[in-house]
Amino acid sequence: MSPLEEASSIVHRIPGTTAWTLEVIDNRQISTSLRQLTLGGSLVGSVSYRSGQDIMVNVPIPGNTDRSVRRRYTIRRSDPIRDSIDLQILLDSNGPGASWARDATPGDTVEAIGPRGKIFLDPAAEWHLLIGDRCAVPNTAVMVESVDPSTPCMVAVAGFDPRIALDREMTAPVTATPTPTGSGGSEIGQSATDTALPPQVQFFDVPMSQDPELQCKLLLRALGEIPLPEGPGRVYANGELKLVAAARDQLLSIGVEPAQITTKAYWRRGLPNAERGEPEKS
Numbered sequence: 001m002s003p004l005e006e007a008s009s010i011v012h013r014i015p016g017t018t019a020w021t022l023e024v025i026d027n028r029q030i031s032t033s034l035r036q037l038t039l040g041g042s043l044v045g046s047v048s049y050r051s052g053q054d055i056m057v058n059v060p061i062p063g064n065t066d067r068s069v070r071r072r073y074t075i076r077r078s079d080p081i082r083d084s085i086d087l088q089i090l091l092d093s094n095g096p097g098a099s100w101a102r103d104a105t106p107g108d109t110v111e112a113i114g115p116r117g118k119i120f121l122d123p124a125a126e127w128h129l130l131i132g133d134r135c136a137v138p139n140t141a142v143m144v145e146s147v148d149p150s151t152p153c154m155v156a157v158a159g160f161d162p163r164i165a166l167d168r169e170m171t172a173p174v175t176a177t178p179t180p181t182g183s184g185g186s187e188i189g190q191s192a193t194d195t196a197l198p199p200q201v202q203f204f205d206v207p208m209s210q211d212p213e214l215q216c217k218l219l220l221r222a223l224g225e226i227p228l229p230e231g232p233g234r235v236y237a238n239g240e241l242k243l244v245a246a247a248r249d250q251l252l253s254i255g256v257e258p259a260q261i262t263t264k265a266y267w268r269r270g271l272p273n274a275e276r277g278e279p280e281k282s
């Protein structure tokens with residue numbers, strides 16, 4: 001099947017998706033290991049998507065001009081006037097996705113399909129808890145920006161700096177006080193500003209580690225210190241396969257119901273994602 005035939009078969013199978021040919025408009029480093037790519041054209045900036053959805057891009061396999069793989073990235077924001085969307089991509093993996101993010105140059109063409117993804121904030125939830133590793137930073141930022149002001153929301157994501165991960169358009173007064181930043185520091189930039197934070201959002205520090213096993217332990221420890229409110233809330237865990245599974249187990253062990261927990265594996269330790277952009281489950 002040609003790449004074009006394959007794209008149209010995916011669009012046919014996944015309702016609401018479109019196949020685009022986009023152009024790289026901008027590629028900038030926004031922290032030591034995170035790049036922001038702006039892709040434009042084909043009315044992508046006007047696409048209707050829900051907070052937390054992603055697009056699947058075709059990225060080349062370094063050293064192999066005949067083949068490409070698909071990788072999924074959260075739509076960080078869109079701009080209908082500029083006809084563009086922004087993606088934020090972590091460079092930690094050194095796989096084809098990270099190589100593409102590092103090397104993409106304005107003018108490059110990119111085949112993409114989207115919007116994809118079915119995990120949204122539950123409007124009926126009485127509280128939200130967003131947890132994850134560094135890959136989850138863009139998704140968490142989008143989700144936090146869309147939390148209803150009357151619903152408490154807790155965030156424990158490695159490397160998430162609330163002061164600058166959020167869009168500056170946000171105007172709510174600063175009342176949430178993040179716990180002191182630990183040794184890991186933040187993923188998004190170094191120069192924190194006083195960007196206003198949504199008052200209903202509470203941030204919990206998760207120190208960063210390059211070691212996936214240690215990162216998992218650090219997240220679980222932070223998770224154990226979060227006082228969960230009463231009532232039916234929802235937990236959303238995004239990141240490495242074993243990390244999200246371990247977080248789910250820990251939550252179940254303290255009485256959170258299975259239906260309250262949504263996990264999404266973004267990647268898997270020691271294994272490249274499959275060609276369709278998801279980690280292999282077995």
Ligand SMILES: Cc1cc2nc3c(=O)[nH]c(=O)nc-3n(C[C@H](O)[C@H](O)[C@H](O)COP(=O)(O)OP(=O)(O)OC[C@H]3O[C@@H](n4cnc5c(N)ncnc54)[C@H](O)[C@@H]3O)c2cc1C
Pocket residue numbers: 054071072073074075088089090091092093094095096097098099117135138139264265266267268269270271272273274277278279
């Ligand atoms: C729905 C969805 C949304 C996503 N959104 C984003 C997003 O907004 N931003 C983002 O950066 N990523 C996001 N991801 C993850 C992204 O799709 C890729 O998994 C990631 O970019 C790695 O791809 P790769 O081709 O570089 O590496 P791969 O070829 O998949 O892996 C190469 C090697 O690197 C390792 N590896 C992979 N990821 C990491 C990591 N984070 N840290 C350390 N080692 C790693 C693998 O275990 C493997 O050994 C998302 C994934 C999904 C499923």
